[in-house]
Amino acid sequence: MAFTTSIAEIIASDKTGLLSKHATWERVGLAEVASILNGAPFDSALFSTIEGVPLLRIRDVLSGTTSTYYTGTYDETYLVKPGDLLVGMDGDFNTDFWGATPALLNQRVCKITPNEAFYSKSFLGYVLPGYLAAINANTPSITVKHLSSKTVGDIELPLPPRAEQTRIVEKLEELLSDLDAGVAELKAAQKKLAQYRQSLLKAAVEGALTAAWRKHNPPGETGAQLLDRILRERRQRWEAKQLAKFQEQGKAPPEGWQDRYPEPVQPDTSGLSALPEGWVWSSLDQLVGESSYGTSVKCSYASNGDPVLRIPNIVARKIDLQNLKFATQELSLGDAEYLAPGDILVVRTNGSISLVGRAAEVRETLPRQFFFASYLLRLRSVETCFVHRWISAFLASIHGRKWIEVRAASSAGQHNISLSTLLTMPVVLPPIAEQEESLKSLEVILDNVLKQEQSIEISLKQSAAQRKNILKAAFSGQLVPQDPHDEPASVLLARIRAEQAARMNTSKPRGRKIKEPA
8 A cells, every 4th residue: 555644744753863854954855856767667578587688676676786687678767877776666665775787777666866966865865764664654554565756755855054964974974884884794693693503403304413423322213113103193093082072972983984084195205315324204294193273363462362472473493472462352262272382383474485484382381371373383293202393493494494485375475385285395204312312402502593693683783773873863963063154954945946946947858768688
């Protein structure tokens, strides 16, 4: 949906400080000091990944690079140069300066070119994100939020004297350069820790982590024998439930009732790698006794109903009971339907593919009865000793991630893995003793990794807060002193509007040049 609140109302209600201005400054509409060019609807049939002219799409705004090319004819008006200021018109309304390679401006992205005699492009680059974030927060949405170029043009920017704009930019660059360098180092460390976690999970589920241990500890029960036992006990539990139902109904079991047992899906092992001695391939379905979707009832932070776990509660393969929401109506569940030790919650749908398949296991009895939201799946492990923890480790590993990402469906900006598809996933199954050893070693190291990541996250939040305070000072006129020799902002605004009026009286339409691709 589109933005409907006025810019003046947003500025008046702002609590961030990023939309403020000094008392001696003026405000000016963005369209009064800059031209706005919407991207063109280039024919997707002419897109390429190997040849043509680079094509800038909305997903490329922040990265500054593109891997898409256009092979058709194009209007040179839509060529974006390095350093041009861009705004994504859907989703989060991201803005940034374009990277090092000229590219064509695709639809749903706009280019903003300020008249630098009146408004510094660098100053605009610092100012604009706060207004776009405020517009985004006030744009209703059922699916994807949309931004119009008219709304962008209507933004009432702070207008300091032109010389003061330059001084502010110089001071911001001085203060933020070290801060941004520190943030870049923190993010690089964050990325290395994520890579290290993946390497550890990979080593665990491939058997490298316990290779030395395995040589000196032959299993009393192999993975194949464990799987046979799981399947046998799985069937026995099903038969016991069926007999209990017949007894409850006062009926004798009909002939051939055992033949109705739903056999779990066999793993498709074609093309799969060889396993360490004593390991076996199983399907997720074979290791899961029960599986189900969550509730779709509305939830709120008012703690009247049953707590309902959501995606934010799935953290580092563990259940995080912070930031809870509660069902606004009675769930009417039986005791066995609530979460219990051995259950695994899996994210089944999200706009980010990296979150689909994220899992956490319930390791201990929860303090009260908890249920889970409909965008999560519950897998109830057959063997609760270690198998549920092993499953969640496999889902988090590169093998589990790749399998899910290949099979996740995509629609309307959302990625989804169905329960029936997920249950067909092949999962390696070591002997129980080796699972225990592997998980014990893995958890010690991963707990330390998590602590480092949390420390980095705190530092990133502190840096973001510091950056915000610097920008607030800049936009409120407190970062650099006002110079009485500067042309007043009121005079600058009068010149802007005089030139705009003169331009409207003399402007004539110009033809556009069409260029063939090289």
